[in-house]
Amino acid sequence: MDWRRKRQIRNLADGILVQNVLHRPPIELIPAIMKQRGIVFEERNEDDEEFCGVYMVVKQVKIIFVNTNLRTSRKHFTIAHELGHHYLGHPLQNGAIICDSDSVFGKNKPEQEKEADYFAACFLMPENLVKQKRTEFFNHFPKQTTLFLEDQQLEQQHQLKRYLSDYFQVSMEAMGYRLDELKLV
């Protein structure tokens, strides 16, 4: 994925989020977006722990399934990832794109899986809202609570990640990755 493609995907996610006038955590907009796009959404109880989700089209009905057994933060990321396949118009194989934990969370994944992940990150943690919440955090975090500045900074980074991952309802890992990418740590 080169920078042009990244920019396209970022702009797409921002465009979809224009409707977020109340600045809610984007995950909360998903039910309305699914409805708007005519997507049927369902959680499925799958024993296979590797199975994350699927985007499929059956007789012109668009469907997203997600494995109900995933922990919440992973589930959220997977839902946004499947939405990415939908918005990016990725080609289906036999009517579906099936995503396992390797394709959503693993390394060395196919390009369209990387794109869906990038969409999910841009959608769930949009730059402007991340910056806004980060400023909010620093306005409230006590200036110095430990003797050594270095410890203080480490602790602060950790608290920041926790604060933001709670707000955006994503994993600390996904949040850390996003902050790195936005050069905010």
Ligand SMILES: [Zn+2]
């Ligand atoms: Zn996928």
